[in-house]
Amino acid sequence: MMRTIEVFLVIVIxxxxxIIASFYAVLPVPRRVSPLNLRRLALTTLQVLDSDYSLSxxxxxxxxxxxxxxxWKQLQVALSALLPPNIVYNMSVYIVRKEGGEExxxxxxxxxxxxxxxxQSEAASYxxxxxxxxxxxVPQKIGDVGGVGGTLYILNCSDARGWWITGYTAxxxxxxxxxxxxxxxxxxxxVQNTTQLAKILNGTSLQGExxxxxxxxxxxxxxxxxxxxxxxxQGYDPQAQxxxxxxxxxxxxxxxxxxxxxxxxxxxxxxxxxxxxxxxxHNTWGIYGMRDVGPAxxxxxxxxxxxxxxxxxxxxxxxxxxxxxxxxxxxxxxxYYGIYPYPRQTATRALPADIxxxxxxxxxxxxxxxxxxxxxxxxxxxxxxxxHVAAGDNKITGSFFALGLTRTPDIRLTALGLLCAFRPRLYxxxxxxxDATRLVVLQLGQVGxx
Amino acid sequence: MAGSTIDHLIAMTVFLGAILIFVGLFNQxxxxxxxxxxxxxxxxxxxxxxxxxxxxxxxxxxxxxxxxIPTSFGLQDPEFTQYRLSPFSLLRLVSASGTPVxxxxxxxxxxxxxxxFGNFLLVxxxxxxxxxxxxxxxxxxxxxxxxxxxxxxxTVSITKVGSNPVTLSVNVKGAGFPLSxxxxxxxxxxxxxxxxEGQYPSFTTNYGTxxxxxxxxxxxxxxxxxxxxxxxxxxxxxxxxxxxxTGYYEHILNKENxxxxxxxxxxxxxxxxxxAHSWDVHGxxxxxxxxxxATFVILTEDFTLREMPLxxxxxxxxxxxxxxxxxxxxxxxxxxxxxxxxxxxxxxxxKDSGVVLMPWGISSLAFPVVFGEDPSSKTWVxxxxxxxxxxxxxYQAKLxxxxxxxxxxxx
Numbered sequence: 090m091m092r093t094i095e096v097f098l099v100i101v102i103x104x105x106x107x108i109i110a111s112f113y114a115v116l117p118v119p120r121r122v123s124p125l126n127l128r129r130l131a132l133t134t135l136q137v138l139d140s141d142y143s144l145s146x147x148x149x150x151x152x153x154x155x156x157x158x159x160x161w162k163q164l165q166v167a168l169s170a171l172l173p174p175n176i177v178y179n180m181s182v183y184i185v186r187k188e189g190g191e192e193x194x195x196x197x198x199x200x201x202x203x204x205x206x207x208x209q210s211e212a213a214s215y216x217x218x219x220x221x222x223x224x225x226x227v228p229q230k231i232g233d234v235g236g237v238g239g240t241l242y243i244l245n246c247s248d249a250r251g252w253w254i255t256g257y258t259a260x261x262x263x264x265x266x267x268x269x270x271x272x273x274x275x276x277x278x279x280v281q282n283t284t285q286l287a288k289i290l291n292g293t294s295l296q297g298e299x300x301x302x303x304x305x306x307x308x309x310x311x312x313x314x315x316x317x318x319x320x321x322x323q324g325y326d327p328q329a330q331x332x333x334x335x336x337x338x339x340x341x342x343x344x345x346x347x348x349x350x351x352x353x354x355x356x357x358x359x360x361x362x363x364x365x366x367x368x369x370x371h372n373t374w375g376i377y378g379m380r381d382v383g384p385a386x387x388x389x390x391x392x393x394x395x396x397x398x399x400x401x402x403x404x405x406x407x408x409x410x411x412x413x414x415x416x417x418x419x420x421x422x423x424x425y426y427g428i429y430p431y432p433r434q435t436a437t438r439a440l441p442a443d444i445x446x447x448x449x450x451x452x453x454x455x456x457x458x459x460x461x462x463x464x465x466x467x468x469x470x471x472x473x474x475x476x477h478v479a480a481g482d483n484k485i486t487g488s489f490f491a492l493g494l495t496r497t498p499d500i501r502l503t504a505l506g507l508l509c510a511f512r513p514r515l516y517x518x519x520x521x522x523x524d525a526t527r528l529v530v531l532q533l534g535q536v537g538x539x
Numbered sequence: 540m541a542g543s544t545i546d547h548l549i550a551m552t553v554f555l556g557a558i559l560i561f562v563g564l565f566n567q568x569x570x571x572x573x574x575x576x577x578x579x580x581x582x583x584x585x586x587x588x589x590x591x592x593x594x595x596x597x598x599x600x601x602x603x604x605x606x607x608i609p610t611s612f613g614l615q616d617p618e619f620t621q622y623r624l625s626p627f628s629l630l631r632l633v634s635a636s637g638t639p640v641x642x643x644x645x646x647x648x649x650x651x652x653x654x655x656f657g658n659f660l661l662v663x664x665x666x667x668x669x670x671x672x673x674x675x676x677x678x679x680x681x682x683x684x685x686x687x688x689x690x691x692x693x694t695v696s697i698t699k700v701g702s703n704p705v706t707l708s709v710n711v712k713g714a715g716f717p718l719s720x721x722x723x724x725x726x727x728x729x730x731x732x733x734x735x736e737g738q739y740p741s742f743t744t745n746y747g748t749x750x751x752x753x754x755x756x757x758x759x760x761x762x763x764x765x766x767x768x769x770x771x772x773x774x775x776x777x778x779x780x781x782x783x784x785t786g787y788y789e790h791i792l793n794k795e796n797x798x799x800x801x802x803x804x805x806x807x808x809x810x811x812x813x814x815a816h817s818w819d820v821h822g823x824x825x826x827x828x829x830x831x832x833a834t835f836v837i838l839t840e841d842f843t844l845r846e847m848p849l850x851x852x853x854x855x856x857x858x859x860x861x862x863x864x865x866x867x868x869x870x871x872x873x874x875x876x877x878x879x880x881x882x883x884x885x886x887x888x889x890k891d892s893g894v895v896l897m898p899w900g901i902s903s904l905a906f907p908v909v910f911g912e913d914p915s916s917k918t919w920v921x922x923x924x925x926x927x928x929x930x931x932x933x934y935q936a937k938l939x940x941x942x943x944x945x946x947x948x949x950x
């Protein structure tokens with residue numbers, strides 16, 4: 090009998106233990122087990138409200154503005170419309186001020202649709218900047234370091250015509266390039282006619298700038314302006330009846346003055362253009378003032394760049410490789426310089442990789458703007474800056490930037506390529522504006538249900 | 540001695556019985572606690588997975604704008620950051636809501652997101668991303684099931700409140716509140732009953748703006764519409780403090796013979812749309828040849844609609860059955876979201892006209908997207924939501940997630 094009593098005592102003890110354990114082992118309500126991520130919901134709600142800067146506009150509205158009160162009401166309507174009916178909110182806006190190195194948050198306004206947010210709520214904060222604040226930076230000038238490349242020449246010759254710049258004129262492209270790139274150079278000069286082009290090819294400065302190491306952007310697409318006089322006479326190959334020899338001289342000049350020659354689209358140096366020199370000639374497509382040089386122009390240029398003697402070679406060397414991708418380096422600099430061309434482009438005039446060895450353009454010095462492509466048992470380079478280093482030397486003697494993309498040109502790619510090559514630093518300006526930032530805090534809670 | 544033995548036996552039996560019962564009871568509590576823990580984990584997983592889908596464009600990043608099968612799944616618009624989704628990636632998801640539609644002439648079987656008559660969105664399965672592939676790419680195949688629902692936050696419903704003149708009431712609501720004082724931009728396309736037999740339908744377009752009142756309604760009146768002779772469609776965009784919504788209303792005279800647009804291809808520079816005769820898709824009575832006139836409109840930054848010219852095949856005649864010319868393929872030369880508007884009429888009678896719409900990019904007509912399995916019969920479903928933008932239109936993305944590994948409690 091004692092044993093049975095003992096067992097019952099044990100049962101009573103275990104029952105007590107179970108009851109006590111059950112009392113403390115309270116399972117949470119389903120809402121706590123499987124909660125909505127209210128913090129994320131709050132953040133995404135604020136982002137949607139500010140998607141067209143409406144939130145920033147209201148938050149920074151002047152209280153003297155007659156629409157001030159109605160704007161806040163509109164914000165509340167939009168907020169209520171965005172959130173599900175079972176979500177209650179409390180939105181607080183604070184003015185952020187810096188005083189003596191400390192940030193002070195002064196309440197500006199509250200919006201709420203409930204007295205209480207329940208037992209559990211989450212909040213997200215969002216900083217908005219005033220539209221009156223502009224972000225400024227000071228770029229390092231190319232040429233400050235090493236003293237090379239401080240001058241940018243943009244060909245804007247009024248006596249030449251372009252090809253494959255469909256939809257633009259060389260002059261509009263030149264203006265856009267000026268706006269994009271001039272902050273990065275010590276001097277940016279628009280070359281207004283072929284006479285001025287002849288001067289810089291002779292090493293003569295136009296406005297007291299440094300010619301050595303300059304960059305020359307040819308905005309005329311597949312055509313290149315040709316000056317009359319020496320360059321037209323010496324640049325003509327009577328045997329081949331071609332101006333390919335002018336391109337050879339160009340290559341030599343690039344080498345002599347350590348220029349960077351920039352071709353913005355298509356097959357480089359495919360035509361030469363001077364409307365006074367060729368008033369009755371057209372480029373076989375009906376554009377007068379232009380002569381067809383064909384692939385011989387690029388071949389001659391590369392020979393000139395490499396110090397080889399002129400010979401007429403009309404072999405087509407580029408390939409149509411289709412869609413190409415910006416290189417990782419170029420994508421990095423897109424973010425650094427804030428230039429965002431579309432990362433995938435169509436290349437129909439990619440240069441073959443074998444020019445690197447043929448013309449002493451070492452791969453270690455090449456800056457790829459687009460990834461090279463393997464096609465038909467060969468590597469092709471859709472867009473890159475090639476630097477010439479003579480055999481047995483270590484010094485750069487001329488550079489060539491070719492973007493072998495199809496028309497129409499995107500000059501942001503040209504700008505990006507040059508910035509990738511020279512990498513000027515950006516010195517961000519110190520942010521000293523006062524009362525330019527406001528903090529919006531959106532706190533959400535749930536009502537109803539369990 | 541015998542009494543002691545009996546006492547011992549009874550005590551042991553009762554003790555063992557009690558132990559078994561208590562083990563069961565404690566086990567139950569522990570199992571339930573483990574189950575709750577697991578459910579909490581599912582909720583966390585749900586939130587993570589939703590962010591993973593919404594904050595990642597997938598690989599390749601532009602898979603929504605091409606025919607390629609992605610090697611990583613994500614819906615973010617590659618040209619933006621944060622919670623902005625690609626209207627074209629969403630277009631390529633197999634819809635879980637509609638019944639598949641077949642076009643036997645070309646062997647197309649299509650995912651169907653059609654909303655009512657005249658608002659078609661049909662994407663061939665060969666071009667669409669199915670649920671099974673998505674689970675594999677997300678790494679939840681066999682472990683979790685999900686349903687992703689993308690629904691527009693702003694609901695724009697349009698009802699007719701008068702016929703002479705035609706008066707339409709535009710009602711705008713958000714998720715929990717009517718939108719007062721919102722800007723309503725509209726485009727009215729009227730198919731005119733002009734031209735002789737075999738002529739292509741002609742149409743006129745009217746643009747305008749209005750504002751909603753305190754109840755979120757705006758009344759639009761059109762005296763130029765003759766409902767007995769004109770088919771028309773009203774496309775409305777509503778804009779209010781960062782929120783954009785869209786809606787439409789159609790008045791169709793000819794519902795027996797009409798155009799069915801199928802998305803046919805996602806090319807590099809734009810998409811191809813196949814226009815088919817309705818009899819070859821849905822059958823019906825009194826089949827007849829129809830002529831059509833297709834146009835493409837896009838929403839500009841000032842919330843007005845602008846027409847974009849289409850190329851070859853823009854106008855044409857479609858027959859049915861065994862006739863050699865029963866479909867046409869037209870090209871939309873852009874990946875800007877817009878609306879393909881196809882006006883049509885019976886070839887023999889200009890008064891038997893109509894108009895159908897197809898969104899190019901899910902956002903242009905604020906079509907919802909339902910992708911994945913039905914969660915209604917699942918044991919424990921965790922949900923999470925985010926506010927997102929799809930082509931500037933405000934949507935709510937909701938993910939329902941459940942475990943496929945069972946929930947049985949032992950004991």
